[in-house]
Amino acid sequence: xxxxxFCRALSVLCIAGVxxxxxxxxxxxxxxxxxxxxxxxxxxxxxxxxxxVEFKIxxxxxxxxxSSNSPTEKKLKKNSNSNFTIEWTPMISYADKYNVMMNSxxxxxxxxxxxxxxxxFLDAAKNDQFWELSSYMTNDDYPGxxxxxxxxxxxxxxxxxxxxxxxxxILKRQMVCYRVDWAKEAGLDAPDTIDxxxxxxxxxxxxxxxxxxxxxxxxLALGTVQDNGGTTIDNLNELIxxxxxxxxxxxxxxxxVSTIVTSEFKSTISLLRRMYKENLISKDFPIxxxxxxxxxxxxxxKTGLWLSMGVPGPKDTLYLAKKKAGKxxxxxxxxxxxxxxxxxxxxRSPAESxxxxxxxxxxxxxxxxxxxxxxxxxxxxxxxxxxxxxVNNGVEGIQYTKVDDTHIxxxxxxxxxxxxxxxxxxxxxxxxxxxxxxxxxESLTExxxxxxxxxxxxxxxxxxxxxxxxxxxxxxxxKLSKLIDTATFKYILGQISDSDFDAAIKQWxxxxxxxxxxxxxxxxQKAQSN
Amino acid sequence: MTSKKTKYRxxxxxxxxxxxxxxxxxxxxxxxxxxxxxxxxAFGLVCLLPFLxxxxxxxxNPTELLKYKFFLWPKGFTLDSYKYVLFTTDSVxxxxxxxxxxxxxxxxxxMAVTSMMAYPLAHSNVFxxxxxxxxxxxxxxxxxxxxxxYLTIGAYGMLDxxxxxxxxxxxxxxxxxxxxxxxxxxxxELEEAAKIDGCNDFGIFIKIVLPTSTALLATFTLLFAxxxxxxxxxxxxxxxxxxxxxxxxxxxxxxxxxxxAIGDSLMMGEDYVPPQDVxxxxxxxxxxxxxxxxxxxxQKYFTKGIMIGSVKx
Numbered sequence: 090x091x092x093x094x095f096c097r098a099l100s101v102l103c104i105a106g107v108x109x110x111x112x113x114x115x116x117x118x119x120x121x122x123x124x125x126x127x128x129x130x131x132x133x134x135x136x137x138x139x140x141x142v143e144f145k146i147x148x149x150x151x152x153x154x155x156s157s158n159s160p161t162e163k164k165l166k167k168n169s170n171s172n173f174t175i176e177w178t179p180m181i182s183y184a185d186k187y188n189v190m191m192n193s194x195x196x197x198x199x200x201x202x203x204x205x206x207x208x209x210f211l212d213a214a215k216n217d218q219f220w221e222l223s224s225y226m227t228n229d230d231y232p233g234x235x236x237x238x239x240x241x242x243x244x245x246x247x248x249x250x251x252x253x254x255x256x257x258x259i260l261k262r263q264m265v266c267y268r269v270d271w272a273k274e275a276g277l278d279a280p281d282t283i284d285x286x287x288x289x290x291x292x293x294x295x296x297x298x299x300x301x302x303x304x305x306x307x308x309l310a311l312g313t314v315q316d317n318g319g320t321t322i323d324n325l326n327e328l329i330x331x332x333x334x335x336x337x338x339x340x341x342x343x344x345x346v347s348t349i350v351t352s353e354f355k356s357t358i359s360l361l362r363r364m365y366k367e368n369l370i371s372k373d374f375p376i377x378x379x380x381x382x383x384x385x386x387x388x389x390x391k392t393g394l395w396l397s398m399g400v401p402g403p404k405d406t407l408y409l410a411k412k413k414a415g416k417x418x419x420x421x422x423x424x425x426x427x428x429x430x431x432x433x434x435x436x437r438s439p440a441e442s443x444x445x446x447x448x449x450x451x452x453x454x455x456x457x458x459x460x461x462x463x464x465x466x467x468x469x470x471x472x473x474x475x476x477x478x479x480v481n482n483g484v485e486g487i488q489y490t491k492v493d494d495t496h497i498x499x500x501x502x503x504x505x506x507x508x509x510x511x512x513x514x515x516x517x518x519x520x521x522x523x524x525x526x527x528x529x530x531e532s533l534t535e536x537x538x539x540x541x542x543x544x545x546x547x548x549x550x551x552x553x554x555x556x557x558x559x560x561x562x563x564x565x566x567x568k569l570s571k572l573i574d575t576a577t578f579k580y581i582l583g584q585i586s587d588s589d590f591d592a593a594i595k596q597w598x599x600x601x602x603x604x605x606x607x608x609x610x611x612x613x614q615k616a617q618s619n
Numbered sequence: 620m621t622s623k624k625t626k627y628r629x630x631x632x633x634x635x636x637x638x639x640x641x642x643x644x645x646x647x648x649x650x651x652x653x654x655x656x657x658x659x660x661a662f663g664l665v666c667l668l669p670f671l672x673x674x675x676x677x678x679x680n681p682t683e684l685l686k687y688k689f690f691l692w693p694k695g696f697t698l699d700s701y702k703y704v705l706f707t708t709d710s711v712x713x714x715x716x717x718x719x720x721x722x723x724x725x726x727x728x729x730m731a732v733t734s735m736m737a738y739p740l741a742h743s744n745v746f747x748x749x750x751x752x753x754x755x756x757x758x759x760x761x762x763x764x765x766x767x768x769y770l771t772i773g774a775y776g777m778l779d780x781x782x783x784x785x786x787x788x789x790x791x792x793x794x795x796x797x798x799x800x801x802x803x804x805x806x807x808e809l810e811e812a813a814k815i816d817g818c819n820d821f822g823i824f825i826k827i828v829l830p831t832s833t834a835l836l837a838t839f840t841l842l843f844a845x846x847x848x849x850x851x852x853x854x855x856x857x858x859x860x861x862x863x864x865x866x867x868x869x870x871x872x873x874x875x876x877x878x879x880a881i882g883d884s885l886m887m888g889e890d891y892v893p894p895q896d897v898x899x900x901x902x903x904x905x906x907x908x909x910x911x912x913x914x915x916x917x918q919k920y921f922t923k924g925i926m927i928g929s930v931k932x
Contacts, residue, residue, distance in 0.1 A: 100825055147859075151872075153710065153869075154872070179868065181871065181872065182852070186855065189766055189769050192766045193769050193770050195769075195778070406681070410682045
C-alpha cells in the first residue's frame with residue numbers, strides 16, 4: 090500500500106515536471122505574439138498624435154535594481170508623451186548583453202552603445218543598420234538638440250555621419266585625490282605637480298598615518314580599468330600629460346603618433362617603476378579595480394593618495410564613521426582634490442572625449458519614419474532644459490529642493506515622499522548636461538563642480554583621434570593594448586629590464602602600432618584638407 | 620604471537636583488545652593517521668572560517684566592522700542590516716521567491732527527464748539506441764557558444780520567458796551517462812522477475828528501478844538543486860524583466876564592482892557608492908542559507924538506497 094502511494098506520488102511529480110515545462114514553453118509563444126501585435130498597433134497610432142509613443146529601451150544600471158515606481162520615470166513619460174519600457178541590465182553584464190543583441194539581431198528600439206569606435210558598432214553603422222541623426226540637430230522642430238556641445242557631436246561621428254546621440258560628460262575629469270588631514274599633519278600642500286606627488290607618496294608611504302602602529306600605509310594607490318581588451322592603469326594619462334606628454338594620440342611633426350612611442354610615456358612608467366621599487370605603490374595594483382579603490386583602500390585607511398575621477402561623497406563609510414565619532418565636520422576636512430600642473434606650473438590635464446557612449450536607434454526595430462520621429466521627440470524633450478533637469482536631478486520636491494536657479498539640495502533616499510529604489514538610474518538615458526542643476530551640500534563637491542567647469546582651452550590636451558576611426562584599431566586594437574599593457578605592468582613591477590621594455594614597445598610598433606598611427610595621420614590630414 | 624586454542628572465533632580479537640601486546644596498529648600507521656587528520660582538519664578550517672566570518676559580520680554593527688579585520692563572533696549584534704536587505708529593498712524578498720520556485724521546478728524537470736531518458740538507454744537493444752547515444756556524446760564534447768545558443772533559443776520563441784532557463788538545460792549529457800551506467804549496474808534478475816509477474820516497462824521503472832536508485836536520485840537532486848540555485852547569467856541574458864530575476868543576480872550586482880567606466884553619470888555629486896560591506900555579507904548569507912538547510916535532510920538518502928537482500932539465491 091505504501092509503495093503504491095509512493096509510485097503514484099512519483100509519477101504525478103514526473104508528469105507535473107514535464108507538463109510544467111510544456112506550459113511554460115507554450116506561454117512564451119503568446120508573449121512573442123503580443124509583441125508582434127504591439128508594433129502593428131503603434132503604426133496605427135502614428136496617425137493619432139495624441140497617443141503616447143511606445144518603445145523599448147535597454148539600460149545598464151549600477152547598485153540596486155531600479156524599481157518600477159520611480160517618480161522620475163513617471164514624470165518623464167507624462168511630459169514627453171511616451172510610454173516606454175526599460176529593460177534594466179546589470180552594468181557588469183552589459184557588455185555581454187550588448188554583444189549578444191548586436192550579433193543576434195534581436196535589438197530593442199533604443200539601446201546604449203558603449204564604444205562607438207569598436208568593430209561591432211562600426212560594421213553595423215556602415216551597413217546602414219541605424220538611423221542617421223545629423224538632420225535632427227539642425228531641425229527647428231527639435232530645439233533641444235541645440236543644447237549639445239559641438240565637441241561632443243563632432244567626436245562621436247562615424248565617417249562624418251551621426252548615428253548616435255552622445256551622452257555628454259565633463260571634459261576635465263582626471264585628478265588626484267588625497268587625505269587633506271594627513272597632508273596637514275605632514276606639513277604638505279596640494280600635490281599638483283609630479284614632484285609634489287612623488288614627495289607626498291614618499292611621506293605617506295614611509296609614515297604611519299592610520300595610527301595602527303605600523304608603517305604599512307601605501308604611498309600612492311593605483312587601480313586598473315578595462316580598456317579595449319587590455320587592463321591599464323586608470324588615469325595614467327594625467328601623469329603622462331603632466332610630464333609634458335600627449336593624451337593617447339597627439340601631433341608630432343605634423344603626424345599623428347601614439348603616446349606609447351613618446352619619451353614622456355617611458356619617463357612616466359620609469360617613475361612608477363622607481364616608486365614601486367621604493368615600496369610606495371600598492372603591491373597588487375595590477376589586480377585592483379579602480380572602482381574598489383575607495384571602498385577597499387581609502388575607507389580602510391590603507392592609503393591617503395590616489396588617482397581618481399571623482400571624490401568620495403557624503404555617503405562614504407569612513408567619513409560617516411569619523412563624523413559620528415565627532416572627529417570631522419565636513420567632507421573637506423578629510424578629503425581634497427587637485428588637478429595636475431606641468432613642470433613650469435601651468436595647469437595641464439587630459440581632456441575626455443566629451444561623451445560616454447551614445448544612444449542609437451536600430452532600423453530593424455524602428456521601421457517606420459513617423460514612429461522614429463516620435464521617439465526622437467522624446468529624446469528632444471530629454472535634451473531641453475526641463476528634460477535635462479528631470480533626467481539628471483529628479484523630480485522637484487521628491488528628490489531635491491531648489492536652492493536657487495542653478496543649485497539644488499538633494500533629499501536622501503530614505504526621506505523621499507515616494508519610496509522607490511535607485512530612481513536616479515534613469516540618468517543613463519540623459520543626453521546633454523549644460524542645464525543640469527548643481528547639487529549643494531558638501532563644500533568639497535561644490536568646489537569640484539566649479540573646478541571642473543573652469544578651465545582655459547589651452548589647459549586641456551585632447552586626444553585628436555577621437556573623431557576618426559582606424560581599421561587597425563578596430564581589428565587589432567585589443568591585441569595591441571594587451572601587448573603593451575602586459576609589458577607596462579611587468580616593467581613597473583620590476584620583472585623585466587629596460588631593454589626588454591624597449592623591445593616590447595618596438596614589437597608594439599611593428600605588429601600594428603605604426604600602421605595605426607599612419608591610418609590616423611591619413612584620416613587627420615584628410616579632415617584638415619576638407 | 621602465541622597461538623592459543625580458542626573456543627570461538629572472536630575470542631582472539633577480544634584478547635587482542637585487552638592485551639597491549641596485540642595492539643593492531645604500528646607506529647607508522649599512527650603517524651600517518653595523525654598527519655592525515657591534521658591536514659584535513661586544517662583544510663576544513665580554511666574552508667569553514669571565512670564563511671563563519673561572513674555570518675558573524677552580517678550580524679554586526681557596520682562601524683565596528685571597520686575596526687576589526689577578522690572575527691568569528693558578531694561585534695555589536697544587530698539585526699538592522701537584515702531588516703534593511705529583506706524589507707526596504709523589495710528586490711531581495713521577491714527574488715528569493717523566484718529562486719526557490721525555479722530551483723524546485725528546474726530540479727523536478729531535470730530529474731524526471733534525465734531518469735526517463737536514461738532507463739531505456741540502459742538497454743543496448745532498444746530501438747534507436749546507437750543514433751541517440753551518438754547525439755548525446757556529441758553534446759558532451761561540443762557546445763554552440765553564447766550567441767548561437769541565443770539565436771537557437773530565440774528561434775524556438777522561448778526568449779523572455781522562464782522556458783529558456785528550464786528547458787534547454789534540463790538534461791546534461793554527463794549526468795545522463797552516470798544515470799545510464801547506474802541503471803546498467805542494477806541486476807537484470809530484478810527486471811526479469813517483475814516481467815514474469817506481468818509488469819510492463821513503465822511499471823518496472825516506477826515500481827522497481829526508481830525505489831532501488833534512491834542513492835543516485837538523492838545525489839543528483841542535490842546536484843541539480845545547487846546548479847539551479849546558483850544560476851544567474853542565463854537570467855540576465857534571456858529574461859528582460861528585472862522583477863523576474865533570482866537572488867543570485869542581486870548578489871552578483873552587489874558584490875562585483877564594474878570594471879568599465881560606462882556606469883558613470885553626469886551627476887557626479889552623488890557618485891555610486893558600493894553598498895556597505897555588512898549589506899553584502901547579509902545578502903551572501905541569505906543567498907546560501909537555503910541550500911545549506913536542505914543538504915542535511917538529503918544526506919540520509921545517500922546510504923538508504925543500498926540494495927539489501929533484493930536478490931536471493
